[in-house]
Amino acid sequence: MTEDKKRGFAGGLTDYGDPDFAAYLRRSFARSMGYSDEMLGRPIVGITWTASGFNNCHRGVPELIEAVKRGVLAGGALPLDFPVTSLGEVYLNPTSLLYRNLMAMDVEEMIRAQPMDAVVLVGGCDKTLPALIMGAISAAKPAIVLATGPMSTGRHKGERLGACTDCRRFWAQYRAGIIDDKQIHEIEGNLATTQGTCAVMGTASTMAILAETLGLMLTGGAAVPAVHADRLRQAEASGLRAAGLVGSDLTFDRLITPASVENALRVLLAISGSTNAVVHLAAIFGRLGLELDPDLLNRISDETPVLVDLKPTGAHYMEDLHAAGGAPAVLRALRDSLHLDVCGVTGKTLGALLDESDPWVDPAVVRPLDDPISPQGGLVALSGSLAPKGAILKRAAASPDLFEREGRAVVFTSLDDLARRIDDPDLDVTPDDFLVLQNAGPLASGMPEAGYLPIPAKLARAGVKDMVRISDARMSGTAFGTIILHVSPEAALGGPLGLVKQGDRIRLSVAERRLDLLVAEDELARRRAAFQPPAGIDGTRGWRKLWRDHVLQAEQGCDLDILRAVSGKDRSA
Ligand code: FES
Ligand code: MG
Numbered sequence: 001m002t003e004d005k006k007r008g009f010a011g012g013l014t015d016y017g018d019p020d021f022a023a024y025l026r027r028s029f030a031r032s033m034g035y036s037d038e039m040l041g042r043p044i045v046g047i048t049w050t051a052s053g054f055n056n057c058h059r060g061v062p063e064l065i066e067a068v069k070r071g072v073l074a075g076g077a078l079p080l081d082f083p084v085t086s087l088g089e090v091y092l093n094p095t096s097l098l099y100r101n102l103m104a105m106d107v108e109e110m111i112r113a114q115p116m117d118a119v120v121l122v123g124g125c126d127k128t129l130p131a132l133i134m135g136a137i138s139a140a141k142p143a144i145v146l147a148t149g150p151m152s153t154g155r156h157k158g159e160r161l162g163a164c165t166d167c168r169r170f171w172a173q174y175r176a177g178i179i180d181d182k183q184i185h186e187i188e189g190n191l192a193t194t195q196g197t198c199a200v201m202g203t204a205s206t207m208a209i210l211a212e213t214l215g216l217m218l219t220g221g222a223a224v225p226a227v228h229a230d231r232l233r234q235a236e237a238s239g240l241r242a243a244g245l246v247g248s249d250l251t252f253d254r255l256i257t258p259a260s261v262e263n264a265l266r267v268l269l270a271i272s273g274s275t276n277a278v279v280h281l282a283a284i285f286g287r288l289g290l291e292l293d294p295d296l297l298n299r300i301s302d303e304t305p306v307l308v309d310l311k312p313t314g315a316h317y318m319e320d321l322h323a324a325g326g327a328p329a330v331l332r333a334l335r336d337s338l339h340l341d342v343c344g345v346t347g348k349t350l351g352a353l354l355d356e357s358d359p360w361v362d363p364a365v366v367r368p369l370d371d372p373i374s375p376q377g378g379l380v381a382l383s384g385s386l387a388p389k390g391a392i393l394k395r396a397a398a399s400p401d402l403f404e405r406e407g408r409a410v411v412f413t414s415l416d417d418l419a420r421r422i423d424d425p426d427l428d429v430t431p432d433d434f435l436v437l438q439n440a441g442p443l444a445s446g447m448p449e450a451g452y453l454p455i456p457a458k459l460a461r462a463g464v465k466d467m468v469r470i471s472d473a474r475m476s477g478t479a480f481g482t483i484i485l486h487v488s489p490e491a492a493l494g495g496p497l498g499l500v501k502q503g504d505r506i507r508l509s510v511a512e513r514r515l516d517l518l519v520a521e522d523e524l525a526r527r528r529a530a531f532q533p534p535a536g537i538d539g540t541r542g543w544r545k546l547w548r549d550h551v552l553q554a555e556q557g558c559d560l561d562i563l564r565a566v567s568g569k570d571r572s573a
Helices: 019-031 061-074 097-113 128-139 165-175 181-188 203-213 229-245 258-270 276-286 294-303 318-323 326-333 350-356 415-421 457-461 521-529 542-550
Strands: 044-049 078-083 118-123 143-147 154-156 159-161 379-384 387-394 404-412 434-437 468-471 483-488 505-509 514-517
Touching (some): 044 097, 097 128, 097 276, 118 229, 128 143, 128 276, 203 276, 203 326, 294 379, 318 326, 326 350
Parallel strands (some): 118 143, 404 434, 434 468
Antiparallel strands (some): 154 159, 387 483, 404 505, 505 514
């Protein structure tokens, strides 16, 4: 077959049997969908359909897909949407992370199996952009990301509200008895009022900005609000570009490089992005056989100021970032420290794209380098005897007066134990203690966003707003507090976190990037010998068995070991 005949419905054929017969059969079935000869002769751009009744954030996907199709048709290709797993963050039990790799496998295999020449990856809610990107890296076909865009803010009695930092703020007030049942019900109705992803710098916004930084979407595509007409224009332009990508070698596995990785880390720190992004970046880079180096993260964190003033650490919302100039404004501010010769789906270098971008910026939302929100980046990687393989702290969302201290461990052995005892009036706890949650890591429970341990009710009522909290769990990107996450190895794997007992002393030093369990080695050896792993995720069959048998720890992005570093045969040569 000639190159052209390998495209469109004749593409992706198996190498057994009669390829001409197979192409003829495909075309005849495609004709049953009413396509003309002209359409059947075009290359195909697939479009991921990630809407579902369980995904409020993706409510706008059908309209976005219509706009993508206009662009694909204008570019001379045939647009065909296809369903993949839809992950609506708040509806997934026990946690959406458990399904990110499942979605990534679905995306990879459906791109590979079906005869598409390029693909538009439409998604946004939390785990969906990482899953789409991971799948597309491994499928190694030309692809472009289209984010659903962020929600717009709501109003309540003159106050602006956005999911989900304000959700947590008001819930904390409700727990502390400051607002009543009626008020919390009214607020519930005004937190999330439009389609689109969480309105603050949560995981969804962070990953959209990192996808733009990595060159995987069109310039400006991360921050346009979901309901803005520009979002539909982004969709149309993405479809047009996808048609232009047919036959090119601008595939994600080639576009993502150590230099673009470094850019992504720098931007993550400058936007004070979500801790979850560290897990997702590690998984994305792992697909290329690259490791995310915690020392690199700390070095970049120390030299990168926080420039973006968005909740949960600042004052504004994603719609304000869009109005202030979007991700390009952040990239321009960081310009001198970025690798500008990296290339993205447009085929242009980052430097060229920044030269083309509108230089206007609102300095109240995207601060200039000489007037940052803080002189250092939002995240630090910790390690020490309690976290030999690392842990993460979002220092920008934490209380600096808790950074250098020793505390007594108040230990919860599971999520159930935490739920049962945290509000017990007899709980033996003081504001100076460290709350420790065990068995909330990937193997134990799919690594839920349980790291944001609530302040015990009796302390919350007494006005305590923050305490040191340590776990192997994750935390929502919209949350805040002195919260140490992703402790590795996890407790359920017999990591030191699993050996901590009530009353042990723990030392935190953010300055030294250390987290240490102050228990003698002989005592730890005794505990290790007596260690009994918890039951954890039921891994007897199906997807959960694959997860149990193959999931990696947080520092490797919780990907499955069988999905990392694809073989040369699978990569486009
Ligand atoms: Fe979808 Fe927050 S719930 S992004
Ligand atoms: Mg989230």
